[in-house]
Amino acid sequence: MYVGIEQKIHSLPDVSEKRLNFIKNKNKNKKWNDESMLKANEELISELIEKRRILHAYPETAFEEYETTARKKKWLETEGLSVLPYDLETGIVAEVKGDKPGPTIALRADIDALPIEEEAEVPFKSTVKGKMHACGHDFHTASIFGAARLLNENKDKINGTVRLIFQPAEEIAEGAEWLTEKGVLEGVSAIFGMHNKPDLPVGTIGIKSGTLMASVDRFKFTFKGIGGHAGIPHEAIDPIIIASQFVLSVQSIISRKIDLFHNAVISITHIRGGRTWNVIPGSVMVEGTVRTFQPEARDKIKEEMRKQARLLSESQGGEVDIDWDERMPTVYNDSRFEKSVKQTTEELGYSVVEAQPVAGGEDFAYYQQTIPGFFVWMGSNSPYQWHDPKFTLDEGAIKVASEFFANLALTVLQDSSI
Ligand SMILES: [Zn+2]
Ligand SMILES: [Zn+2]
Structure with a gap:
């Protein structure tokens, strides 16, 4: 051959x-x-x-x-x-x-x-x-x-x-x-x-x-609530609601917190939570990447995403585990x-x-x-x-x-x- x-x-x-x-x-x-x-x-x-x-x-x-x-x-x-x-x-x-x-x-x-x-x-x-x-x-x-x-x-x-x-x-x-x-x-x-x-x-x-070429960061947020019956949500803490708010709110970091002349993108690429239609799950994992060209933008996005994850979780009575990997400069x-x-x-x-x-x-x-x-x-x-x-x-x-x-x-x- x-x-x-x-x-x-x-x-x-x-x-x-x-x-x-x-x-x-x-x-x-x-x-x-x-x-x-x-x-x-x-x-x-x-x-x-x-x-x-x-x-x-x-x-x-x-x-x-x-x-x-x-x-x-x-x-x-x-x-x-x-x-x-x-x-x-x-x-x-x-x-x-x-x-x-x-x-x-x-x-x-x-x-x-x-x-x-x-x-x-x-x-x-x-x-x-x-x-x-x-x-x-x-x-x-x-x-x-x-x-x-x-x-x-x-x-x-x-x-x-x-x-x-x-x-x-x-x-x-x-x-x-x-x-x-x-x-x-x-x-x-x-x-x-x-x-x-x-x-x-x-x-x-x-x-x-x-x-x-951009710096590459990988993030993983695990939002933890309290699982329960889908028909009795007031007795649960729904991590799907927290994760959903997070997914939308982080996009405003680019438009409101980053210098207009800096370049950055946040992409959420992987969400995992729940197994069926009638159970509120106990946790939801949200994973993705941040690409930046200036160290200031890189630091700011990391700080803001972490802050938003904590604030959103606390406001609903939940918690969040954060795994942030600065992969490449x-x-x-x-x-x-x-x-x-x-x-x-x-x-x-x-x-x-x-x-x-x-x-x-x-x-x-x-x-x-x-x-x-x-x-x-x-x-x-x-x-x-x-x-x-x-x-x-x-x-x-x-x-x-x-x-x-x-x-x-x-x-x-x-x-x-x-
Ligand atoms: Zn390649
Ligand atoms: Zn290559």
């Missing part, structure tokens, strides 16, 4: 060649042919596409990326890249040491897949039932490996060291924090990463300083790197657009709590959104991403201020 997939992998054309030629012509006055830029040749591109398809065919979910890790280890070692001896069950960290002295920066790719049954009709379709690379992390992994290859072949141009972090468990927002605890950021001055962006064309990179791009990121994109002949923030979370944010970093949108021209069972992407983006990260590393390391 393994060989069969590889055979099919070789037979597919690169569908985005036209698009890249168009961008090249559009940017012909820029440094497309500049010898100083690292470029991926045809041979490397087909190898990276093949590797991405192998990863795609054998997806593994969070903290179970054993085969993916073993595969990566083999690929890195075959290229003579030094794998660092961190104590990791899944995920792998390697380094390219430049010939010239300088600081260390990191490039990060996430490696995990999702518990989704693939519906995309591709020749390298998932061979694992109920699992799929539906977020494009196979593309991220292949591309950062491509950047590593380019850097490894050009050590004479590197002023310092580039650490390559292949991170597990992004989808459950635990991998980055776990790797940070393992010490993978020690000695690293800055970190760079990306996510594919379905609505951007291949060859276009979305760039923005400041907040790019914002992805916050350090403006000091914006110039290098834009310059690298343009000098390679690719297009820069202003990145649109999204309310999804990304655990890259944890690294940025420790060291500065910059996260970009990599155009991938997908007809389907992330996590869709039909998700696919244009593999032309592998060339763009590999070249972008290799050259960005060179540029950032040349800057003595990091």
